[in-house]
Amino acid sequence: MDETVAEYIRRTVLKIPRDEIKTMLQKWGFLSEMQLQAINFHQIKENISQEVVQLCEENCADIKQAAVLDIIYNHIYQNKRVWTVYQMTKTGEEMEFFDLTDFKKKFKRHLRSALKNVTISFREYEDNAIWIRIAWGTPYTKPNQYKTCYAVYHSQTPYVFISTSILKSNLPLLCQALVVASNYHDIRKIELRGHSLKSLEDIVFKRHSQNFQTYCPRPLQERNVAPEDARIIREDRSEKERIQRVNSEIFGDGPQPKLEFAQYKLETMFRRDPKMDVLDKKEPFRCLVKFSSPNLLESLKSLAPAGMADAPLSPLLTCIPHKARNYFKIREKKELFPESFVSP
Amino acid sequence: GMFTHLEMLERQAHEAALKQEEEEQREEKLARLKARVQELRLQRDQLQAKVDLQQKGQPGKEGAVSDPAQPSAQAVVEWKIKSIEAMLKLFYLTGISGKWTTRGVCFCISTAYEGTYLDFYYLDLLIKPEVQIHRHSIPIFIPLEQIAKKYLQTDIRRFLSVLSDHLNAYVGRRYQADQLQEHFSDQIVGTMQRNSLCNLLVFNYNVSSKSQTFQFNVRLLYEDPCCSLPTEVIVSATPDAPRFLAEVAAAHSDLLRHLALHKAFPSLRSAKGSVH
Numbered sequence: 001m002d003e004t005v006a007e008y009i010r011r012t013v014l015k016i017p018r019d020e021i022k023t024m025l026q027k028w029g030f031l032s033e034m035q036l037q038a039i040n041f042h043q044i045k046e047n048i049s050q051e052v053v054q055l056c057e058e059n060c061a062d063i064k065q066a067a068v069l070d071i072i073y074n075h076i077y078q079n080k081r082v083w084t085v086y087q088m089t090k091t092g093e094e095m096e097f098f099d100l101t102d103f104k105k106k107f108k109r110h111l112r113s114a115l116k117n118v119t120i121s122f123r124e125y126e127d128n129a130i131w132i133r134i135a136w137g138t139p140y141t142k143p144n145q146y147k148t149c150y151a152v153y154h155s156q157t158p159y160v161f162i163s164t165s166i167l168k169s170n171l172p173l174l175c176q177a178l179v180v181a182s183n184y185h186d187i188r189k190i191e192l193r194g195h196s197l198k199s200l201e202d203i204v205f206k207r208h209s210q211n212f213q214t215y216c217p218r219p220l221q222e223r224n225v226a227p228e229d230a231r232i233i234r235e236d237r238s239e240k241e242r243i244q245r246v247n248s249e250i251f252g253d254g255p256q257p258k259l260e261f262a263q264y265k266l267e268t269m270f271r272r273d274p275k276m277d278v279l280d281k282k283e284p285f286r287c288l289v290k291f292s293s294p295n296l297l298e299s300l301k302s303l304a305p306a307g308m309a310d311a312p313l314s315p316l317l318t319c320i321p322h323k324a325r326n327y328f329k330i331r332e333k334k335e336l337f338p339e340s341f342v343s344p
Numbered sequence: 345g346m347f348t349h350l351e352m353l354e355r356q357a358h359e360a361a362l363k364q365e366e367e368e369q370r371e372e373k374l375a376r377l378k379a380r381v382q383e384l385r386l387q388r389d390q391l392q393a394k395v396d397l398q399q400k401g402q403p404g405k406e407g408a409v410s411d412p413a414q415p416s417a418q419a420v421v422e423w424k425i426k427s428i429e430a431m432l433k434l435f436y437l438t439g440i441s442g443k444w445t446t447r448g449v450c451f452c453i454s455t456a457y458e459g460t461y462l463d464f465y466y467l468d469l470l471i472k473p474e475v476q477i478h479r480h481s482i483p484i485f486i487p488l489e490q491i492a493k494k495y496l497q498t499d500i501r502r503f504l505s506v507l508s509d510h511l512n513a514y515v516g517r518r519y520q521a522d523q524l525q526e527h528f529s530d531q532i533v534g535t536m537q538r539n540s541l542c543n544l545l546v547f548n549y550n551v552s553s554k555s556q557t558f559q560f561n562v563r564l565l566y567e568d569p570c571c572s573l574p575t576e577v578i579v580s581a582t583p584d585a586p587r588f589l590a591e592v593a594a595a596h597s598d599l600l601r602h603l604a605l606h607k608a609f610p611s612l613r614s615a616k617g618s619v620h
Contacts, residue, residue, distance in 0.1 A: 096541070097543060097544045097565060098539040098540070101537075154484075155539040156539055156540040157485050157540060159484070204484070205483065205484050206480065
């Protein structure tokens, strides 16, 4: 077995938390059940990884199998990476018959025709997601397995989720290969990024909870209030109920997709009191507003009920899941209304 | 001198013109208001007449001629019940229900396959300035924009009907594939290749004949997005398989084209020659 492959497997196993190593190796399926039984998973990780490498030697692992282990790791710990959403467009209206083998063949062929030194691996998951792992090399060096790039593509949708490592120079090549393989015409980055891949998918596939008015009787929220002391009178009960209702209409009743930040780049004119001549020049006042939170949309949802903001919230904030973006550029609206507008 | 005199005359003329304009405007306004007063008086008289008629009709139930334009309360309730029943029947038949919202209408399309209720999908439409889709929960791989471009502005009933066909066919195909994977996993070899729209399925399955097992590969293509049965089925045996299996493969292919996947599968267990 190649030295580099052995080292790569060793380092990949070291990344995995000790309690998860066995399950991950089982998912990998490269080592037999008997071999797995032989490993002592209670020793320190250094030793576990050494044992795994030895067993892989016995089975003559090559880089392809090692790459699969890396995909499994990254699939389970997908939230460690930052994912950017790309959207593809096509001109024709033909019915798509997504053929996986065809896709893989075209993708590999296109990529390899431009750069011979690449490691390309695929793995399909149940939600029709295809995980593609690419390790880039150069025309003169072998692929660097430690600087990999992942692309997750859901067949018959125009969206691809890409997570690159530091080397971004090969991104155009990857985009082109994706477009060719999936029979689309063009690809562009949309302004949606985050750590939680599933939340990004929920937003673009519209799987997040939206509140639709229908006849389906929603079970009346039980007034599950603990029997309050009758001596306490809530003065603002109707206002609180209004806030709940408005919130429910805007955000829906389910859990919100997880986004870590929203960024607004303002290119608007500074609105000043004519008497307070702060800026003489009629230039847009450049300003960047960034909201960050472990779960931005949930925090926005709880602002009004907590009394920290008025309901309904500004549409600039609430449009994030509907517009599927969390990076905005706000420019001056050139018409009668003094409010600014959001650029596409 | 003369110029100042001319200026003064000009000014006077200007002022006179203004006064005249004001006068005209006032007269116009007066005329408008008078017309409005007439209108309101007429309305008042009409309503008064209605009220009088109502009051006359009330006490005299026996003998009084029931004005066909004034249906009794009971008839109104009956009519309401009938229309709700019709609405429910429509929903039962089409699976499409709608509700007026503040800015338009919200439709709910419920899908089913052969008696099993499956998913609900929602469409929130705005009516002004033109009919457009505000929000929806239609899966991304259903060609919603294409269907909307064709029918939404011109024939909303057709739009809903076509969309409902697409959705029902999709959930039907998905249901068949899911059922197959759930109940016949022992017969399927390896993983089944599917896609999001469930319009291409490729997998291998075992067929037993004379205490031997052979492996068939099947490729199901569903070209019609509104149909839950395949348009093309290719069943092939391995290259080294005995000759008689070709006939069996053809029979299987025929069966799969006409019968739902999970219903056809039990008959595919054995190679019993052609199945009619």
